[in-house]
Amino acid sequence: MAFVNLQNVTYKYPLTKTPVLQNINLQVNEGEFVAVMGPNGAGKSTLCYALAGFVPHFFKGEISGSIEVDGKKSSESTLDEWVLNVGLAFQNPFNQISGAKYTVFEEIAFGLENIGVPREEMKDRVDEAMSLTGISDLADRSPYSLSGGQQQRVALTSILVMRPRLLVLDEPTSQMDPIGTREVFGVVRKMAEEGMTVVMVEHKVEWIAHFADRVIALKEGRVFLEGKPNDVLTSDLLVENGFGISRYTSAAREAKKQGLWKKDKLPVTLFEAAEGFKP
Amino acid sequence: MRERLSFHIKRDSALHRLNPLTKLLLVLALILSAFLTPFYWTPHILAILVIPILSVIGRVGREYLSTAFRLILPAATFLFLMQAFFHPIGKEIIFAFYFLDMTLESLMFAFGNAMRIVVMVSAFTIFLLTTHPSELMSDLSRRGLPGQFAYVIISTLQILPQVQAKAQTIISAQRSRGLETEGGFFKRAGALIPLIGPLVFGSLVEVEERAIAIEARGFTSKHVKTSLHEIPDTPTDIFLRWFLTTLIAASIGLKLWLS
Ligand SMILES: Nc1ncnc2c1ncn2[C@@H]1O[C@H](COP(=O)(O)OP(=O)(O)OP(=O)(O)O)[C@@H](O)[C@H]1O
Ligand SMILES: [Mg+2]
Numbered sequence: 143m144a145f146v147n148l149q150n151v152t153y154k155y156p157l158t159k160t161p162v163l164q165n166i167n168l169q170v171n172e173g174e175f176v177a178v179m180g181p182n183g184a185g186k187s188t189l190c191y192a193l194a195g196f197v198p199h200f201f202k203g204e205i206s207g208s209i210e211v212d213g214k215k216s217s218e219s220t221l222d223e224w225v226l227n228v229g230l231a232f233q234n235p236f237n238q239i240s241g242a243k244y245t246v247f248e249e250i251a252f253g254l255e256n257i258g259v260p261r262e263e264m265k266d267r268v269d270e271a272m273s274l275t276g277i278s279d280l281a282d283r284s285p286y287s288l289s290g291g292q293q294q295r296v297a298l299t300s301i302l303v304m305r306p307r308l309l310v311l312d313e314p315t316s317q318m319d320p321i322g323t324r325e326v327f328g329v330v331r332k333m334a335e336e337g338m339t340v341v342m343v344e345h346k347v348e349w350i351a352h353f354a355d356r357v358i359a360l361k362e363g364r365v366f367l368e369g370k371p372n373d374v375l376t377s378d379l380l381v382e383n384g385f386g387i388s389r390y391t392s393a394a395r396e397a398k399k400q401g402l403w404k405k406d407k408l409p410v411t412l413f414e415a416a417e418g419f420k421p
Numbered sequence: 422m423r424e425r426l427s428f429h430i431k432r433d434s435a436l437h438r439l440n441p442l443t444k445l446l447l448v449l450a451l452i453l454s455a456f457l458t459p460f461y462w463t464p465h466i467l468a469i470l471v472i473p474i475l476s477v478i479g480r481v482g483r484e485y486l487s488t489a490f491r492l493i494l495p496a497a498t499f500l501f502l503m504q505a506f507f508h509p510i511g512k513e514i515i516f517a518f519y520f521l522d523m524t525l526e527s528l529m530f531a532f533g534n535a536m537r538i539v540v541m542v543s544a545f546t547i548f549l550l551t552t553h554p555s556e557l558m559s560d561l562s563r564r565g566l567p568g569q570f571a572y573v574i575i576s577t578l579q580i581l582p583q584v585q586a587k588a589q590t591i592i593s594a595q596r597s598r599g600l601e602t603e604g605g606f607f608k609r610a611g612a613l614i615p616l617i618g619p620l621v622f623g624s625l626v627e628v629e630e631r632a633i634a635i636e637a638r639g640f641t642s643k644h645v646k647t648s649l650h651e652i653p654d655t656p657t658d659i660f661l662r663w664f665l666t667t668l669i670a671a672s673i674g675l676k677l678w679l680s
Contacts, residue, residue, distance in 0.1 A: 196633055222641045230637045237630035240638065242572055244429070248555055251649040253638035255559070258645050265649070300638060 143213065144169035145339050146193065146308060151207035153188065153197055162188045164363040166207070170341060170356075172307075175334040177350040177371070178343045180360035181384050186343040187233055189360065190312045192216075193341060195224035211308055226257065229306030233313050233343075235293035238300070239285045246288070246296055247272075247281040253304045271303035275329055290317030298326065302333070309333060311342040315349075327353045347375050347388045351410035359385060376408035390415035428549035436479030436551040440658040441560045444552055446665040448544040453669055455540040457676040461529070464536035472543045481550040485543070493542045497535040504531035559648035572635070 148168040154161045162185045170176050180186050191197040198205045199221040209216040211228055232238060243249040247268060254264045272278045277295050280288065285296060298314050311330070315323040323346060331353045334340050344350055350357055350371055357374040359367040361383060367374050374380070376391050388410045397403040397419075409415040436444065451471070455464040476485035504527065506518075511526030558571045 191633075194637065196636075200633060200636065221636060222639065222643065225637050225639055226642070230633075232630070232633065232637075234630060237627050238634040239631075240635050240640075241631055242558060242635075243555060244553075248649055252635075255647050255649060256639035256644070257642050258647050260647060261649065261651070264647065304638065 145172040145174075145212060146170035146341070147208075147210040148192070149208045149210075151192060151205070151209060153192060153203060153205045155188075155201060155203045158203075160363075162363050163192065166192075166363075166365060168358065168365065170339055172339050173334055173337045175331060175340045175342070175353065175355045176358060177354035177356070178341060178358045178360060179345060179347070179350070179385065180366070184360040185363040186360055187312050188363075190230060190232065190310045190341070190343060193308065193310045194228050194230035195219070195221050196230070199224070225306075226304075227306055228308045228310060229301035229304055230310045231294075231297045231301045231312065231314055233316070235290060235297045235317065238297040239293070244284060245282050246277065246285055249285045249296060250300045250303055253300060257304070267303050271299045274332075275299045275302065276325055291319060291322050294318060295322070295326070298329075302329075306338070308339045308341070311340070311344075313343050313345070315344065315346065323349060345386055347386065348390070348411045351375055351388070351414075361385075372407060372410055372414075375410045394418060428546070429553050430481055430484055430550050431553075432480050432551075434478065434480040434551065436475070436481075436547070438653050438655075439551075439661070440652065440654045441552050441557040442564065443658045443661050443665070444548050445557075446662055446669070448548050450665045450668045450672075451544040452541045454672045455537045457672045459675065459679055461533060464533060464540050468536045468539040468543065472540065472547070476543075476547050476550075479547055479551040481547065484550055485547060488546050489539075489543065493539055493546070496542070497539050500538055501531045501535035504534055553650060556648075556650050556652050559646070559650070560652045560654075562646060563648070563652070572640070 146169065148166050151163055151166040151168075152161050153163040166189065178186050178189065188197060191201060192205075192209055193211070195216050197203070199216075205217075211224075214227075216224060240249060240252045243252055250268045250271060251264050254267060259267065269278070272281060275295050275298055277292065277299060280292060280296070285293070288296065294314055294317055298311070301309065309330070314330075315326050318326065327349045330340055330342060334355075342354070354371050357367075357369065357371045358365055359374055359380065366383065367377055367379060375388065380387050381392075390409045390412060394403045394408045394415060398408070403418060405418050407414075409418050439447075451467060455467050458464070473482070473485075476482045505523050506521040506527070508527045508530055510530060511524030513524055514522045515525050515528070516523040558574070561574075562571045
């Protein structure tokens, strides 16, 4: 049995006319790193909320189908129990700050205080999580005074420190520079290697190709394509349907038309492109 | 953006080492005795003697003085003038200025009230200066105050400066689109109306997201919460709390008995 199991999930917000998620079937194995991509309004954030229990426990609306994580059904659980297993870092980092803490260290400890972790263990875990995501030097800063990218790292750390079994990340690198993005992907990969299951909404296709195990492309609330990163990210269907693709893929596709690209597979990353163009 | 969003000053002093609840009781005792006392001079003694001594004990004398001069005294002065001139008591006019009359009674009345306000605001200021907000929150929830309540108190303390900063941003943005935010009173008051929408609507969306954020971090979890900071609670605290509670009860009792 898959660790995450969504069956025929259809969901409509109280105010939307048509369903935002339509017949979603999704299975994710334990320790797998799945990337989700799709145009604006495709329902990516809604999918994250559904995995994390906020749909339907927080947002109400009409839902059908079943959402299971680790053999437990979301509909039969309560939100406060569900979040212990499923950690969510959502899109806007600024509003993820608890608003009750004055330093980054305290901010990250907030979740551990709530679930009753003893003080000494709490400090150790916060230290460890901060060094993992590379923000140890921000410990005494006010969470409000950080840059967008730094806030995103704090948001990610605040969830990682709680050690969820399933980690759901909604565009966690949207405000980060290339180095930050790379580091976050590295950390996420490492967590997956250690057995954490990860579902991450992301647009940066080259990094997805490099780090993720599988890609899901959402469009208008449906799973549009699904498969190995290279297969999905080089599919002709992506360009035709307004998804962002890697410039190396575009270049190689052009090159292929002119007979310059000889391989079957198109590249997504710089490395694959360089390999393929080698004479 | 401002780096410091709380009033709290990290120092080591007898006040800092008190339990937050003890300090809250102290604030309450000061305020109640200033307001309920049958003796005219109590608020004055509290404002001029007790409060400054407390600020020195808390080693926040300088910060307190600066707040007092910038904020508390101007507000109290304004209140004093309003009441001295407009409170209709007493007959014998000791000072007149066009249509404004001041009597000895209204002067005394206004002075007493202004001092009460000084005591109240000052007591809170010293409390905020010497109390770490997270400690306050943890302590109160540990004592059974529902977490939501504690959260509302604490986040309000934090969010006020933010709302202020955001209003400023919106004003600048609107001004760059030609909105008048300077000029006469009515012009400016009118100019505020377009600010309300973004501020309120923005805040509502933010409240929803923030609720998700704290929920995602186990805020409503049924576990017994722990706290990162060790919260002081010594025999001195227990003694002081008894003492202050007695004092509060006494001032309420005295007031009831005399009325
Ligand atoms: N709270 C809500 N109430 C009603 N409708 C909503 C709500 N949140 C999102 N929607 C609608 O649901 C649809 C999917 O939104 P969602 O935020 O899941 O998209 P997304 O794929 O995350 O987009 P983006 O790339 O912009 O983040 C959109 O049409 C949106 O307007
Ligand atoms: Mg989204």
